[in-house]
């Protein structure tokens with residue numbers, strides 16, 4: 001029997017990984033995206049793209065950590081651009097309680113003192129006395145990773161069409177990865193706003209994401225190459241992808257300045273917000289509808305990059321032999 005032809009809708013990180021995994025498995029794949037500029041309409045383009053299953057366990061269900069460990073393994077064996085330098089979590093002395101709590105909620109870290117922090121990140125030497133080093137974690141430049149997946153997809157012979165809107169039309173199998181664009185068809189899906197600033201400076205150099213804990217305004221700073229850094233943090237229960245508020249900009253940039261005053265001279269290259277699609281428990285799902293003809297892959301929340309390869313692997317197994325393994329297929 002010939003393999004079914006597959007339509008993937010949405011060129012965010014979920015759609016790209018679904019299409020890539022299925023094209024690699026020998027299916028005929030067409031990927032469509034309604035935006036004309038690749039990724040411009042996706043929430044994925046805003047991501048810090050940390051592949052941090054251990055750190056995420058601080059606030060996410062343990063299933064996310066366990067699936068995320070597998071996600072990290074797949075990224076590592078697939079994507080040559082992955083930067084595997086770990087994550088450093090630090091706090092000012094007055095916030096030692098936040099650091100202790102973070103350590104209790106997570107695994108896979110080593111407690112580090114000021115000297116080791118200075119060895120790991122010379123730019124912030126002397127600024128923090130205590131931290132946690134999560135050696136196994138990784139990160140990437142979101143846009144570069146998405147471009148790489150797109151190029152791979154094309155070289156595997158997939159048909160990719162931008163500026164192409166899906167109106168629900170049937171296909172052998174349609175895999176709906178529209179993110180928040182699928183809200184009309186997924187009653188429990190909600191949008192969670194996340195804001196981030198992209199800055200550039202020659203005066204600070206980091207090799208890995210640094211998370212600065214703070215009771216009110218924790219942030220992460222993710223190095224992206226070319227002296228660029230993504231600064232982000234916000235999780236706002238609002239479905240609004242509009243421009244960043246002045247308060248958020250002050251908070252994010254103020255916290256970056258607290259991490260290192262040299263960020264005060266950085267150029268602000270870009271700032272904005274994306275809407276993360278999320279189910280009530282903030283765990284993504286694969287939802288098979290209409291006798292398998294429409295499959296919805298959604299609910300990435302803060303973990304789209306972390307979990308995209310695992311979602312793709314699970315769906316490829318389902319498409320090939322009907323296996324529905326693990327929590328990803330549970331009812332929402």
Ligand SMILES: Cc1cc2nc3c(=O)[nH]c(=O)nc-3n(C[C@H](O)[C@H](O)[C@H](O)COP(=O)(O)OP(=O)(O)OC[C@H]3O[C@@H](n4cnc5c(N)ncnc54)[C@H](O)[C@@H]3O)c2cc1C
Pocket residue numbers: 009010011012013014015032033034035039041042043044045046047048049050051164165166167177178179180181182193194195196232233273274275276277298299300301302303304305306307
């Ligand atoms: C500030 C911020 C930081 C983040 N940091 C991280 C991180 O460090 N690590 C991590 O793992 N995750 C992170 N995330 C989360 C991650 O970015 C999201 O979970 C993920 O991007 C969601 O991907 P998606 O593919 O489901 O949706 P999207 O990226 O939104 O893609 C959906 C696509 O579908 C298209 N579409 C919609 N409707 C249609 C239609 N009818 N026809 C055709 N196309 C359509 C849209 O145009 C869009 O391009 C972050 C998110 C934000 C906002």
